[in-house]
Amino acid sequence: MLSRLFLLPKSLIFCLLFQNLGSALADTPPYFNDQKFENGEYGAYPMQKFRSSNVVAPHVNILSTHSRCDDGSYTMFNPRGSAVPPEARGPIILDSRGNMIWTITGYGQTYNLMAQMYRGQQYLTFWSGDDAIEGHGSGQYIMMDSSYKEVARFRAANGLAADLHEFRFTDAGTALITVYDVQPANLTPRGGSPDGYIWDSIFQEIDIETGKLLFQWRASEHFDLAESYHALGNRGSKGNPWDFFYINSVEKDPWGNYLISSRYTHTVSYIDGRSGDVIWVLGGRRNMFTDLSDGRATDFAFQHDARWHDNYSAISIFNNGAEASGRQETAHFSRAMKICVDTNYMTAKLDTQYINSQQISSSSQGSMQILPNGDVMVGYGYNAAFTEFAPNGVVLCETHFGAASRFHTGDVQSYRVMKFNWTGTPSTDPDIAVVNRSAYISWNGATEVHQWVLETGDERSAAGYQAEIRWQVVMKAKKTRFETKIELPLDLGPYIRIVALDTEGRSIGATKAARVEQLNMASSYKLGPADTQALPFLVFCVSLISFGLIYSWVVKVTRRSWKEQGYSKLTLDDV
Known part of the structure; x- marks a missing residue:
């Protein structure tokens, strides 16, 4: 022969x-500048599954990369849209190279995954609920510890529905949330009924430990309906209220005042934390600032995610520049902006713009985050993309988690994309699957695994085999991406297990001991x-x-x- x-x-x-080349890897690396991905030839939302775990991961396309992005922090987002199946709609954590770290299902549609500090401990937080309410939400806020155990759920106060747009902790141990509430309103100034209805924008500050309401603010009490850029159209009834304000971010400063963003009035406003009065308004019809940049600092529209920076002398926003209802475009593309404000002389000046290389136009959602090293992470909301920029606006790393050919369709989107340091220590054991004398190992959520160690053992006595096994190291394998493949030698003892080691060589977890004779060495898989x-x-x-x-x-x-x-x-x- x-x-x-x-x-x-x-x-x-x-x-x-x-x-057998096609099954040589446990999971495959992200695509890199793959035009077939962009054309949608792998589907609108490319995914991959694993042998050791039933989680579903986005299979991203990396268009550009830079060593600055590989800083040890993690990218967090919540994929959704018509092309994202229910089993893939949980919160997602990726490493800086686009590999899966963690996800969870069972929460339905989720939004706004973040890592936040509370009383010296870091927690994951996100919103879960029904998001099919005229762009708003009715749900609850989830809080998880580093082992991914749910430790708290929050709802809005006064019997109102908890909205998806904001859930942000303050240094005082409180949380800022957004709420939408239907209220009667005279709509005749906008050509509507005197007995009309609006979606009123509300933000609340609640005590995290007790859930007690500490402060509440309503837009309708401080802004006129005439300030809205949102067309009334056929809205205005009780069954179809008109949203004139659309709050989408809230932040509190050390003086107890609040910075809020309104999508439909094109404003970033500063709210007195005692009276609720409007102290000043940047942008929109009520703009109070002199624009030192020929209008470029105050001409933002339908923006999201307003935040303070530089000792409260600068504001960052994601400027959508376009609106989904009627496509009222005010710019050809969306961009993130950093605006310097002088509240003594009431001047505003555009400091830096952050523009995606493909000049993406996002009609809704979006985020801008200035990272600790000065880089800027921008999520494109309605479009499945995120980009990390250098402080001066140069593109460093650009990633798509959905096909570019399906941008502007809503097939794949994420309200925000953010980046945080995070240490995940799951309370579960690592997962293992054995296929054709190969072991596949993963540990959903574990951030500290550096190596996997294959150990074999035999029984010391007949009593309780797991506690009496003498383990010997067979081989070590460096962790690769979410799932790692280890070839099993022929001369194994009666039991095997695989141990996780951190960078210091310490054991941080292990699979359960398994009898070799019970392992299906020739098993098949999907x-x-x-x-x-x-x-x-x-x-x-x-x-x-x-x-x-x-x-x-x-x-x-x-x-x-x-x-x-x-x-x-x-x-x-x-x-």
Whole structure:
């Protein structure tokens, strides 16, 4: 048989050697500048599944990268949209290279994943609920500790519905939340009914420990309906209220006052924390600032995510510049902005703009976050993209988690995309699956795993095998992405386990001990993305192998027939 192998073409030998190439990796790395991804040839929302875990991860496309982005922090977002299946709509944590770190299901639609500090401890927070309420939400706020255990749920005070747009902790141990409430209003100044209805924007400050309401503010008590840029249209009834303000961010400063963003009035406003009075307004019809940048510091529209910076002398926003209802575009593309404000002289000046290389226009949602090193993380809301910029506005790293060909459709989106330091220490054990003498290991949420160690052992006594196993190290493997593959040797003892080590070589967790004889070394598994992509290659190899074997058999039979008929092979001397 070996001699016959050498009669086969070299391409056939190549296939024989590499016919299992498609399943060589436990999970596959992110795409890099892949035009097929951008064209939607892998679907509107490319995903990958794993052998050891049932989690579903986004399979992102990295368009550009830089070492500054690989700073040890993690990207957090909440994919949603018509192309995102229910099992993939949980909060997501990725590392700086686009690899899955953690997700969870069972919370329905989620928004606004963040890592926040409360009483010296870090927690994950996000909103969960019904988001199909005219762009608002009715749900609850979730708080998880570093082991991903849910430790608290919050709702809005006064029996109101907790909205999705904001859930932000303050240094005083309180939380700022947004609420939308239907209220009667005279809409005749906008051509509507005197007995009309509005969605009134509210923000509340609540005590995290007790849930007690500490402060509440209503937009309708401080802003006139005429200040809105949102068309009334056919809205204004009780069943279809008109949203004139649309609050989408709240932040509190050390003086007890609040900075809020209103999408539909194109304003960032400063609110007195005792009376609720409006101290000043930046942008919109009531703009109180002299623009030192020829209008570029105050001409933002439909913006999101207003935050203080530089010792409360600068404000960052995500300037959408376009509005989904009627496509009232005020700019050709969205951009993040840092605006310097002097509240003594009431001047505003555009400091820096952050513009995506593809000049994405996002009609809704979006975020801007200035990171501790000065870089800027920008999420594009309605479009499945996020970009990290240098402080001067140069693009460093750009990632898409949905096909660019499906931008502007709502197929794939995330309200915000943010970046945080985070240490995840799951209370669960690592997950393991054994397929064809290969072990696949993952640990959903674990950020501290550096190496996996395969150990084998035998029983010391007949009493309680797990506690009495003597473990010996077989091999070590560096953790690779979410799931790592380890080839199992043939000479294993009766039990195996895989131990997780941190960067100091300390054990931080282990799979449960398993009997080798109970492991299905030849088990089958559902084909994953890497396998399906390899199928055409495998079919070609099988066809080539079959042709080679048939050709070899035909040649052998023909030669035997010629020999039986008296023919002999000529040499050069016979010619």
